[in-house]
Amino acid sequence: MQAIKAQARAEFISALAFLTPKFGLFCAFVVVPFLYTFYLMLFQGGLIGKFRFVGLGNFGALLGDGLLRSTIGNTLLFMAINIPVTVALALGVGILLARQVKFRGVYRSLIYVPSLLSVSATGLVWKIMLDRDAGPIYGFFKHTLGLELSYLQSGSVAIVSVALISAWASVGFYSLIFLAGLNGIPQELYEAGKVDGISPRAAFWHITLPLLKPVLQLVLILTSISAIQVFDIIFVLTQGGPGTSTYTVMWYIYKSVFGGGSVGYAATISVAVMVFSILLAGAIVLITRTREAK
Template structure:
């Protein structure tokens, strides 16, 4: 007679148990395949809507033709035309003026608001939500709102300055003032976004450094200038480059508020490109101007990065 214990320990017993599944080892090829399948939809979208138009822009640079077609190869003729195009040079001047106005506004006002939002204030969540409200509006809606506010006949803001303060403000009738006013509106529309970025950067600064500076006798302003501001350099670089790109590509707010007027006083480079493409001009010529704007943006961004990096090395 075989005991129960012997039956349990006999080699035939495991045959009655269900077979366990063996996991196949996953190789690198299978891992790369799964990752490629996962990224394929996004890669296709990127290629169709970004990469292909980007490459095709450089093809159009050497051609001439309208949206209706009839393209022909012209070589470097578009670049030669740009050098003698006084209107394009004027648009570059207006674009750079807009950049010069917008960048200081964006680097100071949102930074000051970010400092306030990072401090310990009563009702801080309410203030953060209130500051971020303009960023929820599209720039087109923002431009329409401000255009109604400064309307020469019935704009509430314009009437307030005229009847209460007795000041005649050329909101959109003077070219230089219109560019300045549009830069202020652009800064206001992105105030919440940039303020939150600066606030996050300030909150990321270790409290030990601030406390050590205070123990050494540094005041609030000295602590901000010598401790917080240098540590905010990566955040400031990020905001600076984003603002530069937005300045060079400014179009929608111009389209809504001035349409390039008065005359050509607020013609920006992107507005001029739009006029060339959709008003019977040359698509190749517009592509050439786009490439020049791209190179201009890269040069300015590289200058920013080099200037701030050399400043950081000098401090070190």
């Protein structure tokens, strides 16, 4: 009995010694910054200078911030374009990749290439392709369809262009998630459907889509959070311009901190974004479960 207790104590000490450094790093780089954000919400002040205690004043400032309202509108427009396009394209590509065709492995590798590119490379490529002077895409639409649009310089078009470029860059990643879900669907169900005489379209709606709902739920949550937190592609392509037409919430937070604004105000917006993200993810899960229950 004594030997068993001694062995258990030794295992506990070994596990504690193994986990303590990682737990310390987790606290230092995750827990402490997370809690410090809530502390900053009570103050106003820039990166250089003293903080001034304002209590809940930052929350009141949110309600009267016209630029923030415009930024939220831009973010919602980005989400309305980016999320459906990304999910639809990723699902379609996933279905195509799941079929038994020649060189399927090559296609799977190629479709994932945009996801491997750095944001800087993606932004540079698309800047060149949409350039008014030498861009092939701009030239195609101009000479073929007669459309002369300033894709990244026009306020009404820039946010749409950025949303579509972001969708292009992430389709490969999400299509592989859908592909994994499609490979988990038993082929016997499709064979039984063929025996019953259902069409491929009916098989998609009555077999594929219902069994793919958990994967679809995951992709919707991931794409929604990614759209809310979009920053990098904005930084590379438009820097929030022209004007403030591509200001998103995360870009506004960045400008508030590094553009001479208040760190506490930026922390308040960050917490509001976190709460909205949690509520949105919960709503997606709730809606999916409700539909499944029906």
